[in-house]
Amino acid sequence: MKTVEKSISQNVKSAPSKGVKANPDAAQGLRDLFEHELKDIYWAEKALIKALPKMIKNATDTELVAALTKHLEITKEQVSRVEMVFKTIGIKAEAKKCEAMEGLIKEAEEIMESTKLGVVRDAGIISAGQKVEHYEIASYGTLCSMAKILGEQEAASLLNKTLNEEKEADSKLSQVASTINVEAFQEG
Numbered sequence: 001m002k003t004v005e006k007s008i009s010q011n012v013k014s015a016p017s018k019g020v021k022a023n024p025d026a027a028q029g030l031r032d033l034f035e036h037e038l039k040d041i042y043w044a045e046k047a048l049i050k051a052l053p054k055m056i057k058n059a060t061d062t063e064l065v066a067a068l069t070k071h072l073e074i075t076k077e078q079v080s081r082v083e084m085v086f087k088t089i090g091i092k093a094e095a096k097k098c099e100a101m102e103g104l105i106k107e108a109e110e111i112m113e114s115t116k117l118g119v120v121r122d123a124g125i126i127s128a129g130q131k132v133e134h135y136e137i138a139s140y141g142t143l144c145s146m147a148k149i150l151g152e153q154e155a156a157s158l159l160n161k162t163l164n165e166e167k168e169a170d171s172k173l174s175q176v177a178s179t180i181n182v183e184a185f186q187e188g
């Protein structure tokens with residue numbers, strides 16, 4: 001047996017005894033997990049509202065500034081939409097710290113500090129912005145799928161609307177990157 005296969009088979013055999021110790025307030029089922037994830041994205045969106053102005057201030061390309069400014073406005077609407085989802089499923093809107101978004105925002109700041117104001121920093125801001133968008137796409141995709149399974153059709157359609165907005169923001173950034181990355185390369 002190959003080493004990898006051997007290791008997989010050993011892990012499968014020992015799987016029931018493995019895993020981290022669950023917290024006392026651990027999710028009881030998919031609905032609990034869904035609510036937990038919703039609180040996570042609620043925190044993430046609110047954190048993004050605070051972080052985006054700094055990214056806008058540091059961007060120089062007019063198209064990039066416009067794309068980020070538009071996304072800031074959309075993000076504010078998304079926060080309200082998450083609040084609507086909480087209402088739809090009958091629970092109080094509550095934010096739970098999202099470690100991933102905190103890290104992504106920190107990384108955006110690091111990228112800005114490690115580049116000079118100009119086209120190279122613009123390219124870095126796009127990179128950081130797209131990482132954020134991909135995290136959000138993954139989160140809303142999961143939430144939407146869970147909502148459907150839980151029979152929360154209204155929540156699913158609200159979440160799907162935001163999912164599409166995040167995908168749109170991501171492709172806009174890809175489009176801006178196609179020119180900015182070339183300019184950044186030419187600058188040396």
Ligand SMILES: [Fe+2]
Nearest residue numbers: 045075078136
């Ligand atoms: Fe968002």
